[in-house]
Amino acid sequence: MPRNEFDAPDTDRIQDLDRTVVTRWGGDPILLIRGFVPVVAVFLMYAADLEPRGLSGIEQMFVLQLMLHKWTANAPYPSYDRIAHRLKVSTIYARKIAKGLEERGFLVRRRRPVQTTEFDLQPLFDRLAGHVRLKERQRGNSSGDPPGGVSLS
Numbered sequence: 001m002p003r004n005e006f007d008a009p010d011t012d013r014i015q016d017l018d019r020t021v022v023t024r025w026g027g028d029p030i031l032l033i034r035g036f037v038p039v040v041a042v043f044l045m046y047a048a049d050l051e052p053r054g055l056s057g058i059e060q061m062f063v064l065q066l067m068l069h070k071w072t073a074n075a076p077y078p079s080y081d082r083i084a085h086r087l088k089v090s091t092i093y094a095r096k097i098a099k100g101l102e103e104r105g106f107l108v109r110r111r112r113p114v115q116t117t118e119f120d121l122q123p124l125f126d127r128l129a130g131h132v133r134l135k136e137r138q139r140g141n142s143s144g145d146p147p148g149g150v151s152l153s
Helices: 041-049 059-068 081-087 089-102 120-140
Strands: 107-111 118-120
Touching: 041 059, 041 107, 041 120, 081 089, 081 107, 089 107
Parallel strands: none
Antiparallel strands: 107 118
């Protein structure tokens, strides 16, 4: 049993299990036809706890839609229309979500003439990393890094 959420499960007990993405998503490879989005577990665990006022469920889904378009360190730039369509909300509401995230310091929007807006998520990533380090220090890990030699810095 893991000591905390950063520890890996007992590998002796699970070494024979298939841990592929396909298996975890039901076994049909067609689900990976468009790829997948890497999401750090701490985003799912702590996004609602971030200050100020945490990310709501729809705001978290908005960020995941941005991550679908983030393939490098560069800021993603999907259109508001595309995000709105995928979230089943209006384009006006998608813009409102982005504005709220920006006003609370979770992202920076860069408007580009005759192109879609860039969404810089580095402020969110920095705030999330700081929150995780704080949680680790509260757990008694003085470095703030997770156990197992993985460094967050």
